[in-house]
Amino acid sequence: MSSLTAFSIPRSVAFSMEQMEKIKECLDELAGNTGAWSILLTDTTGQLIDVHGGIDKKIADALAVLIAGSYAASAEFIKILDKGKDAHLSNLSLETTDYSIFSIIVDEVLILNVAFENEVKVGIVRVFATEARHSLLEIVREALLTNSDAKDVNLRFTDSDLNQFLNDELEKLTEFEM
């Protein structure tokens, strides 16, 4: 018997200028409250939404893609651990010798990444990142209603038939009418 694997396609959302201003204010406030070294707001499709602090824009763009990949991997891991229940990843925490990164997920659309020196307590970052999530959540919901036609998309693959499915689709694409 084949098992089904469901993959959620990340939703992309477009923000208006006014919404981007609100996002900037939110990140400014978070940076001020926490003393964070840098804050990256990315989305789950790998796009950079905004960056605050000491990271070059080009590097931030590249990081956004990697962050989305890391989020996707962690989210799938959580699904496996949760044995198919409707589990959602809410935050990720990474620690190094001198810096830490705390990432918080906003409605499975945005990833708010806060990088901070280890003198800053993780409790402070968690409290104020959670407050920022509430503000961002409002902006995201408004943007999803007004600026986006994005809908939840789910792809379902049958594990044992995946190769066959891909081969068939490729053949269809390259078929010539004789």
Add this chain to the structure above:
Amino acid sequence: MDSKQELWEKALHKMNKEGNFKAAVLSLEDGLPLVSSPAHYEDETAAAMVTLLNETVKRINHQLRLPRVDEISIVGDDRTRLICRYFTVDSHELLLTVLAPPDQSYRRLTNQAMKEIERIWLTQRTDR
């Protein structure tokens, strides 16, 4: 402008200085430290230990149907006192833990510090 952590550290430092307290830790109810003074005090251990104490208090509170706990105080045989003050700011349950020397009064100073912590918490940044 100082971050919230820096402002809270200053508030705790001031309280410690005035009360000759050995250390103070501000933490979330679930044991995550927000600030400590001195800055390199073993705040993670202290906050985690106080959370264990907090769990016991909650159970006692529930079983005996007591009103909300305001303070827990543990006194050593040398009269050194560990005080845990409970308070809520902006719907966050917070704990202020203070290590006071023998026979040192602490209520007024901890009340002042709690008010200052709340004020800092609720202050919006104005330098945007």
